[in-house]
Every structure is written in structure tokens, then in C-alpha cells.
Amino acid sequence: MSDSLEAVRDAVVEMRDEEISSLVLACLDEGYSPVEVIEKAVAPGLEIVGHKFENGDFFLADLILAGEVVTQATGMLKERMSPGEGAEKGKVILATVRGDVHDIGKRVVGMLLAASGYEVIDLGIDVPAEKIVETARTTGAAMIGLSALLTTMVGSIREVVERMTEAGLRERVKIAIGGACCSQSLADEMGVDAYGESAVAAVRIFDGFTGVVNTD
Ligand code: B12
Structure with missing residues (x-):
């Protein structure tokens, strides 16, 4: 995993909402697609959050905060995804x-x-x-x-x-x-x-x- 993806993953785990936007932008600047950022950094970050919750290291408040950081990240990424061609697939x-x-x-x-x-x-x-x-x-x-x-x-x-x-x-x-x-x-x-x-x-x-x- 590249440094920029790793930084996004860690920001999710550490619930750093003030930094997540710039870290996501750094991944896009490096050439990762919005989907790659989600699949390779955001989702693995949430996976770690889930395990920490399971082990008792994190509480519900942490799940909520991590969820908010991710909502911010996915909102930004959505804006940068090219829209489908007129929804022709159904x-x-x-x-x-x-x-x-x-x-x-x-x-x-x-x-x-x-x-x-x-x-x-x-x-x-x-x-x-x-x-x-x-x-x-x-x-x-x-x-x-x-x-x-x-x-x-x-x-x-x-x-x-x-x-x-x-x-x-x-x-x-x-x-x-x-x-x-x-x-x-x-x-x-x-x-x-x-x-x-x-x-x-x-x-x-x-x-x-x-x-x-x-x-x-
Ligand atoms: C963030 C989170 C929350 C947030 C959700 C915020 C939100 N707006 O969604 C909040 C804090 C609200 C929450 C609440 C709870 N949570 Co929760 N949560 C999570 C966490 C950490 C991440 C989930 C997530 O967003 N993952 C990231 C996304 C991108 O991944 P994903 O959802 O899997 O989706 C991907 C694929 O699965 C797939 N996919 C998803 N949907 C679909 C549909 C189709 C058709 C297809 C093809 C593919 C597909 O594509 C997606 C993108 O790649 C998980 C841990 C985990 N490992 O999942 C626990 C987890 C799901 N939560 C759990 C629990 C227990 C709860 C609570 C019951 C806690 C509590 N005591 O109140 C409540 C439940 C409330 C309720 N009634 O639903 C448990 C569930 C255990 C179980 N096996 O039942 C987990 C697994 C944590 C754990 N390890 O214990 N949670």
C-alpha cells in the first residue's frame, strides 16, 4: 500500500476529520481513482475500526466518529466520479x-x-x-x-x-x-x-x- 493510501486508512482509524480531505486529495493527485481510494484505503480503515470495536478497544462513539470521517471522504470522492452515460443500463x-x-x-x-x-x-x-x-x-x-x-x-x-x-x-x-x-x-x-x-x-x-x- 502506498504512503498516501496508508495515510487515509490511518486517518479513518484515528478519526482525524480535519485532515481527511487533504489526505484524500493527495491520493487523487497521485493518480488513484475515487473507487481505488475507497476500496484500498477507506474500507480497510473501517475494517480495522470494526475489529477494534469487536475487541473492546473502541466504543460506539468511535464507530460514529469514524463513520463521520468516512462520510466526509466518500462525499468528496462522489463529486469526483464521472457520472454514468444517461443511466442506460437500467x-x-x-x-x-x-x-x-x-x-x-x-x-x-x-x-x-x-x-x-x-x-x-x-x-x-x-x-x-x-x-x-x-x-x-x-x-x-x-x-x-x-x-x-x-x-x-x-x-x-x-x-x-x-x-x-x-x-x-x-x-x-x-x-x-x-x-x-x-x-x-x-x-x-x-x-x-x-x-x-x-x-x-x-x-x-x-x-x-x-x-x-x-x-x-
Ligand atoms: C461504521 C460502522 C457503524 C456506524 C454506521 C454509520 C453509517 N452511516 O453507516 C454506526 C455507528 C451507526 C454503527 C452502528 C452499529 N453497529 Co456498526 N459498524 C460500523 C463498521 C465499523 C464499518 C461499516 C462500514 O461502513 N464499512 C465500510 C464499507 C465501505 O464496507 P461495507 O459496508 O462492508 O460495504 C462494502 C461491501 O460489503 C460491499 N457491499 C455493501 N453493500 C452491498 C450491497 C450489494 C448488493 C453488494 C453487491 C455489495 C455491497 O460493497 C461495499 C463497498 O466496497 C463495521 C465493521 C465492519 N467490518 O463492517 C461495524 C459493524 C457492522 N457494526 C456492528 C454493530 C454490532 C453495530 C451496532 C449494533 C452497535 C451497537 N451496539 O449499537 C450498531 C447497529 C445499529 C443498527 N441497528 O444498524 C458489528 C456487526 C456485528 C454483526 N456481525 O452483526 C460490526 C461488524 C462491528 C464489529 N466487528 O462488531 N456501526
Whole structure:
């Protein structure tokens, strides 16, 4: 990892909100793309924060502060991402599942999907299954991305799948999941179409759903 990426990662862990902007700019000046800064510096920083929280070295207040530093960084990076070409790849509904308020990762996924040509309908956090189904019905969106970070709330993923099936929409709508508590085996268990470990993976998955050939 380069010094500039390392500095951003450390600023997230040390919650240095007054420095994060200049450190992010230094990475961009060095030629890293906004997505690279997120995937290689911001996300690893939050990973460390998560472990410190787990070990009892950090408290909830630290999680909140780190979240704010990251919101500042991703806001800046979003402004520097090139917008998609008229959202020609189709509509994607994004939501953090009911009971879960984590939204940093979902917003990163949304930014990258929008920059890749998708029309993103972001329903926010703690979204009830009913609202997701209703949005799929009214917008005609054929893709849903669910973000879930809390192990205790994975049942909310199943709820979305069940409600979509009851509404007769499951056949025409593909569902992908992602977030800290997700995995391929959870995706299989919940009956969704795909699991993605990152925002880059999210684009690959949705491109696969729409039949876009990925040449990367
Ligand atoms: C920041 C943070 C918070 C912030 C969130 C701020 C915000 N605006 O989002 C706050 C302080 C609010 C918070 C609260 C809580 N948190 Co918290 N939090 C985190 C932390 C440190 C980072 C999460 C994050 O933003 N990561 C960075 C982003 C970029 O990564 P990401 O979300 O994984 O997203 C990437 C990929 O997963 C993927 N992705 C994400 N979504 C999707 C969707 C699709 C479709 C696809 C394909 C891909 C994809 O792409 C993203 C970009 O690459 C994690 C630790 C961790 N390792 O995740 C704990 C963590 C998730 N939190 C945890 C806990 C326990 C809580 C609380 C219950 C604490 C408490 N006692 O109150 C509350 C829960 C409140 C609630 N009801 O939701 C635990 C969960 C444990 C578990 N297994 O259930 C974790 C894992 C910490 C830990 N190690 O203990 N938290």
C-alpha cells in the first residue's frame, strides 16, 4: 500500500476529520481513482475500526466518529466520479435491510453503479420489505441490491425474497446482497441471485444480470 493510501486508512482509524480531505486529495493527485481510494484505503480503515470495536478497544462513539470521517471522504470522492452515460443500463433499487442502519457501503455501491450507467433508486436505511416490493412494482426496476451488516438482521433479506415472491415479482427481478455479514452461502440460504464482496463486484454482478459483457 502506498504512503498516501496508508495515510487515509490511518486517518479513518484515528478519526482525524480535519485532515481527511487533504489526505484524500493527495491520493487523487497521485493518480488513484475515487473507487481505488475507497476500496484500498477507506474500507480497510473501517475494517480495522470494526475489529477494534469487536475487541473492546473502541466504543460506539468511535464507530460514529469514524463513520463521520468516512462520510466526509466518500462525499468528496462522489463529486469526483464521472457520472454514468444517461443511466442506460437500467434501474437498480438499493436498500439497507430492515433493522440495519449501516449505509456507508451501500452509498459506495450506489456511487459506482451510477458512475457505471445505472439509474440508482436508493431507498436508504432500515427499509421494510414492503417498501422495496412497492418500489419494484411502481418503477419496473428489474434489479435489487440489499445491504446487510448485522448478523441479527439477515432474516430481513429472506423477508424481501418472500414478499417479492408473494407479489409475483420474483421471477422478473434479480436480487443481490452484500455487506459485512453476507457471504455466498448466506445468499444461497436466502434464495437470492448473487453475493458481492465489494462495490466493484456489485457492478460486475449487475452487468451480468443485464447481459453487459465485462471485459475487465
Ligand atoms: C461504521 C460502522 C457503524 C456506524 C454506521 C454509520 C453509517 N452511516 O453507516 C454506526 C455507528 C451507526 C454503527 C452502528 C452499529 N453497529 Co456498526 N459498524 C460500523 C463498521 C465499523 C464499518 C461499516 C462500514 O461502513 N464499512 C465500510 C464499507 C465501505 O464496507 P461495507 O459496508 O462492508 O460495504 C462494502 C461491501 O460489503 C460491499 N457491499 C455493501 N453493500 C452491498 C450491497 C450489494 C448488493 C453488494 C453487491 C455489495 C455491497 O460493497 C461495499 C463497498 O466496497 C463495521 C465493521 C465492519 N467490518 O463492517 C461495524 C459493524 C457492522 N457494526 C456492528 C454493530 C454490532 C453495530 C451496532 C449494533 C452497535 C451497537 N451496539 O449499537 C450498531 C447497529 C445499529 C443498527 N441497528 O444498524 C458489528 C456487526 C456485528 C454483526 N456481525 O452483526 C460490526 C461488524 C462491528 C464489529 N466487528 O462488531 N456501526
